Amino acid sequence: MRALDPEVVDAVWAATEPLVLRPQLDNHPLGCHRPRASDRLCFEGMLIRLVTGCSWVDAERLMGGAVSDTTLRSRRDEWEESGVFAAVFEEALRAYDKIVGLDLSEAAVDGSQHKAPAGGEGTGKSPVDRGKLGWKWSLLTDRQGIPIGWAADGANRHDLALFSPTLEAAQTRGLLRDVETLHLDRGYDNSVARTFCTDSGLHDVVCAKRRADTRPGVRKARTIVPLGLRWPVERTNSWLSNFGQLRRNTDRRTAHRLSQLALAISLLITAKLIDWRNRWSPA
Numbered sequence: 070m071r072a073l074d075p076e077v078v079d080a081v082w083a084a085t086e087p088l089v090l091r092p093q094l095d096n097h098p099l100g101c102h103r104p105r106a107s108d109r110l111c112f113e114g115m116l117i118r119l120v121t122g123c124s125w126v127d128a129e130r131l132m133g134g135a136v137s138d139t140t141l142r143s144r145r146d147e148w149e150e151s152g153v154f155a156a157v158f159e160e161a162l163r164a165y166d167k168i169v170g171l172d173l174s175e176a177a178v179d180g181s182q183h184k185a186p187a188g189g190e191g192t193g194k195s196p197v198d199r200g201k202l203g204w205k206w207s208l209l210t211d212r213q214g215i216p217i218g219w220a221a222d223g224a225n226r227h228d229l230a231l232f233s234p235t236l237e238a239a240q241t242r243g244l245l246r247d248v249e250t251l252h253l254d255r256g257y258d259n260s261v262a263r264t265f266c267t268d269s270g271l272h273d274v275v276c277a278k279r280r281a282d283t284r285p286g287v288r289k290a291r292t293i294v295p296l297g298l299r300w301p302v303e304r305t306n307s308w309l310s311n312f313g314q315l316r317r318n319t320d321r322r323t324a325h326r327l328s329q330l331a332l333a334i335s336l337l338i339t340a341k342l343i344d345w346r347n348r349w350s351p352a
Contacts, residue, residue, distance in 0.1 A: 072336040111144040122313020154328040161338040172212035177252040180207045180228040181306040189321025193223025207231035214301035
């Protein structure tokens with residue numbers, strides 16, 4: 070998987086390292102402080118868990134016991150509280166916009182729901198998984214599938230409930246006003262979504278619609294009119310679903326899931342930038 074490609078890992082770590090706070094320990098009179106585990110090792114342990122979906126204990130084993138599962142969890146919490154994962158994504162997005170350029174002539178919103186067997190906040194009974202606990206994210210991407218805003222909630226929540234916070238996330242970054250055409254699926258074909266789009270300055274909205282099936286012998290059946298350019302966001306959702314911890318999340322806090330989502334998206338954008346660089350490298 071590209072997320073574990075050494076070139077991708079090194080690039081993301083180069084952006085992460087300056088953001089990591091290193092607490093100053095008081096000098097112990099006997100000089101017997103336990104050495105602090107390497108931040109780079111902890112970062113690699115987080116990546117292993119994110120990609121494979123394993124437990125923290127298994128991540129420790131996969132790293133040969135170089136860092137304990139307790140240390141991995143506590144270091145994750147430290148970085149999360151200091152906003153490291155969100156800052157890494159912002160830097161990756163700025164780099165992509167500067168080098169490649171975001172294409173906001175076409176944008177799309179789509180949701181994706183997955184398992185959350187451990188439950189906790191931000192989870193709910195999934196209507197497509199026999200009522201088992203799950204979570205979902207809503208993603209707004211540009212024409213090439215680069216995420217510029219997202220939100221997460223329980224699998225029992227309608228996509229429309231995540232529509233507003235998803236667009237507001239992009240608006241906070243000052244990107245929503247540059248969207249020319251917004252593509253939506255049939256779940257957003259209602260007055261609530263249309264009103265919010267109008268209030269947000271999005272007047273060119275393409276939405277898949279339902280229409281009655283008029284074939285003989287078909288009663289009260291409806292078909293979907295496929296409209297819009299939604300495949301880039303659907304492809305990005307598919308890529309994110311390859312991360313084991315996103316596909317089957319075992320955390321119990323929404324903040325942890327959002328941090329994992331931010332890190333996964335940062336890895337995807339970094340891989341895109343490396344591919345762009347290689348396009349112009351001599352054979």
